[in-house]
Amino acid sequence: MRAGDMSIPVTIPASRPGPVAQLLLAIAMIVLASVPVAKASVMPGGNSGWLVIASRADANSAVSLARGYAPRFPQTTVFQSNNGWYAVTLGWMRQPAGNAYKNSLISSGAIPGDSYFHNGERFQYAVWSATGVTGGLSQALLSATALQGGSPAGSGSYTPSNQGYVTGLNPRGDNYLSLRTGPGSRYQEIARMGPNTPLTILGRQGSWLSVRLQDGRSGWAYSKYVASAPAAPTAPPTVSPQPTPAPTVVSRAISPPRPGLVGDLSDSGDTFLSLRTGAGTGHAEIARLLEGTEVTMLTQQGAWIEVELNNGMRGWAYGRYLAAAATRNNGETDTDIPVIGPDPAPPQVATPAPGAPPTSSPSLPDLSTLPDGKRVALVMGNSAYEYAPLLPNPKNDAARLTETLKRLGFTVIVGLDQSKVAMESTVRSYVRAIRDADVALFFYAGHAMQMGGKNFLIPIDAKLEDATAVDFETIELGTILNYMNAPGRLSIALLDACRDNPLARRFRSLGTSRSAYVGRGLAAPEAGGGNILIGYATAPGEVALDGDGDNSPFTTALLEHIETPGLEIEIMMKRVKADVYSATGGSQSPWHNSALRREFYFLK
Structure with missing residues (x-):
């Protein structure tokens, strides 16, 4: 028999057992009878335990000791253990708070140094309690004996109010x-x-x-x-000042944009700085920035700074935890870059008097001419195609338009020369950012194609070598437009993507049933019931020119007119059309479809 076995194998013949068998059977019955019957334990459960300060061999001694602790610890309780001893406890408590509480009591001398927590597995029932509740495990016992924290009066240790x-x-x-x-x-x-x-x-x-x-x-x-809260039995003070109208805070561009980084977060209570879709904690969190994360600071609105990350993602961060970069690229100290953000006690932003001109700054432009509302733009430009000739201008077009839109008050999310995975990630960032936007704009320059009346944007790593390529290597324009098209929002989509496309020609040459539906240029999308304007660099089914200069004819004309004050967008599109038609000798004529139900001005 192995040591520790609780049963003894007994072989009993089918006939009447002999003397040896009877003896073995009797021994087995004695062993089994000696096994104690388990009684219900008094266990609080989870990671909780009873704070045991002493054990006594008899109940009278244990209760006498407990009575001495009861005036200071009203949850004091005595349990009978399954080993016959009696445990004196001060009550039960969750961990890890329990150990911190126990240590504070030991350091103050209030309880013995060998006090410990026990999960109650050995406790059978309470024989005495200062709470008056005794017996086995019950909700009444647990409720009455739960420790609420704190130290005995006069202990000299940490003494929090309950x-x-x-x-x-x-x-x-x-x-x-x-x-x-x-x-x-x-x-x-x-x-x-x-x-x-x-x-x-x-x-x-x-x-x-x-x-x-x-x-x-x-x-x-x-x-x-x-x-x-005050020690007196009164309710905690309710701090509810009368609401006051929020001050008018004007967004002001930081010009030129300044490099910065996420600074010391030790007094924030967190290890990250939230990047949000707007200037305030009421806006959705889109990323968490760790200390040392490099950013570019673009716009200031009160105590909040609009920043751009190295991956092109944009959002707003609390300025107190942003610091200007210490050096420029040449390593020289840049002493003229201030630390952006309020002091530990942020200054109040004064509300301008009615009719008073907005406060101006010699380094920040006056943005009072911009229409109200949050503006968010997604600007994408693909030039460096891996399986097609380089397109010189899309990346330039996107970069130029990005700077212009920033001046016009847009939060701009940028994607340049992106693969399929990168484009999808950028689009998702844009979708999150426009949740509370009043104006959403999308601009794309690069290769695209139409198939079956739908338009598809082509990432730089697309090959389009088989019939499944459109499904797995491109991004459907309609998906982006559907997310932009929301009630109460004005949306603008501008596509400079109708260039002569060797990738689309390759796909048509496959001779598959799907390739027969691939058309020239882009298909005309339906504006639908949304408040949206869609503009193409050329008419549907036609091919646009990339241009001989740094920008395409369409983007050149767009940049010429988009910052014209007081120019309504549909009038602007007509002027863009006239300029492109003239610049290309009549070979290219931009097209737009509008379902806008109100006027829109990039700059009033």
Whole structure:
């Protein structure tokens, strides 16, 4: 028999058992009878445990000791253990807050140094409790004996009030406090607590507090933004100042755009800086920037800065955590670049008096002539095709238009010489950014093709060598237009993509059933019921010229007229058409289809 076996194999003949067999059977029955019958344990469950301060061999001694702790610890309870001893506990508590609480009590001398937490597996029932609740495991017992945190009066250690609330948040920044699974910003975020959120303080570890919300969720919060409620039995103060009208904050371009980076985040309570679709915490988060992330600062609106990442993604970040780059490319210190962002106490933005001219700055342009509303643009230009001759101008066209749109108040997401995967990622960033946009613009320069009445944009890594290529190597224009077309939004799509396309000719030459539906140039899209204008560099089914200069004829004309003050967009498109027709000797005539239900001006 192996050591530790709880049963003894017994072989009993079919006939009447002999004396040896009877003896073995009797031994087996004695062994089985000696196995203790398990009783229900008193376990709080999860990662919780009972704070045990002592054990005594008899109940009277244990209860006598417990009575001495009860005035300071009203959850004190004595349990009978399955080993016959009696455990004196101060109550139960969740971890890791429990260990922090225990350590504070030990360091203050309030409890013995060998006190420990036990999960209750050995405890059979409570024989005495200062709460008056005894017996086995029950909800009443657990509710009465749960420790709420804090230290005994006069202990000299950390003595938090039971109740607290969230305070001190900056409404111009991320106006919430993260509740995390552990005492540090590297731990997972459980919830986001707004100003004045009531909570119960359970313990402390360094600069982090263990807290519990009213809905029962518990975790850790940065102590800088938690205040204790008054010790008197009154409700936590409700900080609810009378709402005041928001000041008028004008976006102003940072000209020229300045390099910067994400600075020190140690006092933010997080390890990242949120990149948002607009200037304020009410806008959607589209990315999280770590310390040292390089950015280009484009526009300032109050305490928020519009930035562009190295991958072309754009959004808004809280200026307090952005710093200007220390050096230029030549390594010399750039002392004239200021740190962008408010002081720890952000200054108030004064509301201009009625009729007063907007505040001007010698380095920032006056944008008061721009129409109201958020403007977002996606600008894409593909020149360096891997399986077709280089197109000189699309990348130039996209770059020139990007700078112009920035001056016109657009947040611009840029994609230059992109593969299929990169184009899809850029389009997705654009779709997220336009969720709350008033005006959405899309410009594409490069190769495209039509098939079966639909238009497809061609990334630089497309081969178009088999019948499935359109499905897996291109991006359908209609998908982008569908996302742009939203109620209340004005949308503009401009396509300088009708160039002579060797990739489309290659696809037609395959002789497949699908290639028979590939047409010349682009198909005329339906504007549908949306508030949208769609413009092509040339008429549907025709081929546009790339141009002999730095930009195509269409983009050259567009750049000529788009910044003309007071020029309504449909009038602008007619002027673009006239210029292109003249510049190409009548061989190219731009086309547009408009379903706009209101006038639109790039610049009033």
